[in-house]
Amino acid sequence: METMFGLRDLQRAAYAERLGARPEDVALTSCTSEGIVRVLGGLDLGPGDEVLTAPDEHPGLLGPLGTLRARRGVEVRTAPFEGLADAVGPKTRLVACSHVNWVTGAVRPEGLAELGPDVPVLLDGAQGVGAVPIDIAALGCAFYAGSGQKWLCGPVGTGMLWIAPEHREQVAPIGATYLNLADPAHGLESPLHPDARSYDSPAISAETSAAAVAAHAVLAEPGWDAVYERARTLAAGLADRLRERGRTVARRDDTTLVSWEEDDPEATRDQLAGAGIVVRNLPGTPYVRASVGAWNDESDLERLVGAL
Amino acid sequence: METMFGLRDLQRAAYAERLGARPEDVALTSCTSEGIVRVLGGLDLGPGDEVLTAPDEHPGLLGPLGTLRARRGVEVRTAPFEGLADAVGPKTRLVACSHVNWVTGAVRPEGLAELGPDVPVLLDGAQGVGAVPIDIAALGCAFYAGSGQKWLCGPVGTGMLWIAPEHREQVAPIGATYLNLADPAHGLESPLHPDARSYDSPAISAETSAAAVAAHAVLAEPGWDAVYERARTLAAGLADRLRERGRTVARRDDTTLVSWEEDDPEATRDQLAGAGIVVRNLPGTPYVRASVGAWNDESDLERLVGAL
Numbered sequence: 213m214e215t216m217f218g219l220r221d222l223q224r225a226a227y228a229e230r231l232g233a234r235p236e237d238v239a240l241t242s243c244t245s246e247g248i249v250r251v252l253g254g255l256d257l258g259p260g261d262e263v264l265t266a267p268d269e270h271p272g273l274l275g276p277l278g279t280l281r282a283r284r285g286v287e288v289r290t291a292p293f294e295g296l297a298d299a300v301g302p303k304t305r306l307v308a309c310s311h312v313n314w315v316t317g318a319v320r321p322e323g324l325a326e327l328g329p330d331v332p333v334l335l336d337g338a339q340g341v342g343a344v345p346i347d348i349a350a351l352g353c354a355f356y357a358g359s360g361q362k363w364l365c366g367p368v369g370t371g372m373l374w375i376a377p378e379h380r381e382q383v384a385p386i387g388a389t390y391l392n393l394a395d396p397a398h399g400l401e402s403p404l405h406p407d408a409r410s411y412d413s414p415a416i417s418a419e420t421s422a423a424a425v426a427a428h429a430v431l432a433e434p435g436w437d438a439v440y441e442r443a444r445t446l447a448a449g450l451a452d453r454l455r456e457r458g459r460t461v462a463r464r465d466d467t468t469l470v471s472w473e474e475d476d477p478e479a480t481r482d483q484l485a486g487a488g489i490v491v492r493n494l495p496g497t498p499y500v501r502a503s504v505g506a507w508n509d510e511s512d513l514e515r516l517v518g519a520l
Numbered sequence: 521m522e523t524m525f526g527l528r529d530l531q532r533a534a535y536a537e538r539l540g541a542r543p544e545d546v547a548l549t550s551c552t553s554e555g556i557v558r559v560l561g562g563l564d565l566g567p568g569d570e571v572l573t574a575p576d577e578h579p580g581l582l583g584p585l586g587t588l589r590a591r592r593g594v595e596v597r598t599a600p601f602e603g604l605a606d607a608v609g610p611k612t613r614l615v616a617c618s619h620v621n622w623v624t625g626a627v628r629p630e631g632l633a634e635l636g637p638d639v640p641v642l643l644d645g646a647q648g649v650g651a652v653p654i655d656i657a658a659l660g661c662a663f664y665a666g667s668g669q670k671w672l673c674g675p676v677g678t679g680m681l682w683i684a685p686e687h688r689e690q691v692a693p694i695g696a697t698y699l700n701l702a703d704p705a706h707g708l709e710s711p712l713h714p715d716a717r718s719y720d721s722p723a724i725s726a727e728t729s730a731a732a733v734a735a736h737a738v739l740a741e742p743g744w745d746a747v748y749e750r751a752r753t754l755a756a757g758l759a760d761r762l763r764e765r766g767r768t769v770a771r772r773d774d775t776t777l778v779s780w781e782e783d784d785p786e787a788t789r790d791q792l793a794g795a796g797i798v799v800r801n802l803p804g805t806p807y808v809r810a811s812v813g814a815w816n817d818e819s820d821l822e823r824l825v826g827a828l
Contacts, residue, residue, distance in 0.1 A: 242724070246723065253695055279574060395585050414557070
């Protein structure tokens with residue numbers, strides 16, 4: 213137990229460092245989607261309340277929102293990602309969208325940071341944390357749910373949920389499992405942790421925590437910023453090459469994702485797979501998406517563009 | 521993804537085999553407590569409804585019940601473990617208690633199997649599954665939440681939730697994360713799996729699933745029943761020895777737990793720890809508890825009794 217708690221402290225501190233947050237505001241989750249569920253399930257939302265989101269968000273966000281609508285009669289309205297801030301209406305109690313859009317690589321819409329405390333923003337950070345630098349206070353969100361197994365190179369089964377201290381009271385824990393209790397010896401009256409530990413996942417194996425901590429230790433060595441900067445620079449270079457080849461690249465920002473239009477995205481995906489290049493299509497969109505990591509180099513980009 | 525889904529199928533089949541259940545009725549969770557939260561959070565309970573439990577249940581059950589009371593105004597009434605069936609009242613909508621009591625090793629109260637469909641029973645199986653043989657249909661419960669990391673010898677971060685098919689409609693999924701969706705390509709309208717997969721945990725690492733499957737493979741070899749029978753026989757033998765030494769043993773059944781009274785349980789625990797024997801005290805009770813596994817032998821029991 214002591215080993216496990218020690219590793220959890222280190223894992224929480226690692227995520228806090230990446231977010232520019234205090235460890236006591238960071239809950240350990242098993243994935244981005246679990247953090248989203250804990251926020252949506254914990255907020256006091258019901259009929260007459262509206263959550264605003266974009267139609268092309270990831271199933272990891274739209275799935276929980278669909279459940280919220282079916283279960284609690286909350287309205288879920290969609291507006292284009294770029295226009296979310298302007299689409300806020302009188303019934304909007306929450307804006308839920310991606311930090312970095314998984315379809316295009318665009319960064320969260322302008323204006324979301326200025327909505328004020330009555331319209332908190334939940335960011336899906338699956339393609340954000342680790343891929344782009346984060347100063348959580350400057351992001352202007354109330355809740356940030358991120359992945360440990362994507363750009364932080366940790367194991368599957370890891371993630372984090374940041375809740376702004378001033379919004380914590382709004383989010384009731386879904387259920388107090390053992391690790392959420394400050395003192396489990398008081399039965400039904402056992403008090404919860406007064407900090408983000410009250411939202412921790414019920415169980416994460418010590419091995420999984422250890423792997424997450426180890427990944428952070430590598431990437432937090434002096435110079436790690438350059439690793440992620442390299443990924444984003446390579447991604448920008450890929451976008452340029454694609455445009456040079458006449459491709460239409462989706463509007464993107466300084467992130468690690470590059471999406472471009474193809475007449476038959478699925479066929480292009482298969483064609484590139486045949487050439488040893490792993491990209492994905494995004495069903496319902498005209499895009500093929502490349503996810504560019506620091507482990508790539510210029511020759512990878514040449515190969516991709518050459519194989520089109 | 522294919523590897524992970526394949527391992528999840530095997531893990532689900534392993535748990536189903538242990539419970540005598542159909543795999544499609546078994547959800548994969550991260551621990552017993554997560555299964556409990558998914559049932560309590562999914563049932564339509566509110567003010568005027570009552571959940572009946574015992575005062576000495578594990579924090580993994582009392583914690584979630586405390587949250588349910590605080591959050592949704594559900595009444596939580598306690599009655600002695602043995603008398604739960606008789607304590608059911610007109611407002612009782614659920615009985616939630618352990619399958620094998622963690623304090624005493626007693627098996628679930630008589631009569632709970634006969635309460636009928638209007639008073640479903642949720643069993644906390646943390647000390648049950650793997651320790652005692654289970655024929656889930658004969659248990660007479662609607663919901664069974666169990667651990668993978670205790671008597672099934674799997675890794676931390678594993679567990680299962682069985683929901684009787686006729687009670688599935690009563691339990692709304694807390695939130696539909698990716699693995700709960702039958703087809704995630706339909707945004708807010710993405711349908712849930714029509715079976716217990718709609719209650720699966722958001723994420724379990726493939727390594728964790730593989731370890732759970734491997735543990736089952738060992739214990740499911742011909743003769744594994746004898747392994748668990750051995751543990752229960754040794755436990756009964758320990759209870760006899762303790763009685764011979766004049767100790768009062770808590771009322772127990774044919775399980776792997778043996779609790780006996782000591783004037784200063786904490787001191788006895790420390791004294792035995794000094795002799796290389798790991799037992800625990802149970803705060804708030806007069807008991808010291810030994811958890812007897814198939815890995816023990818007669819000499820371990822001799823050592824324990826001799827060191828008292």
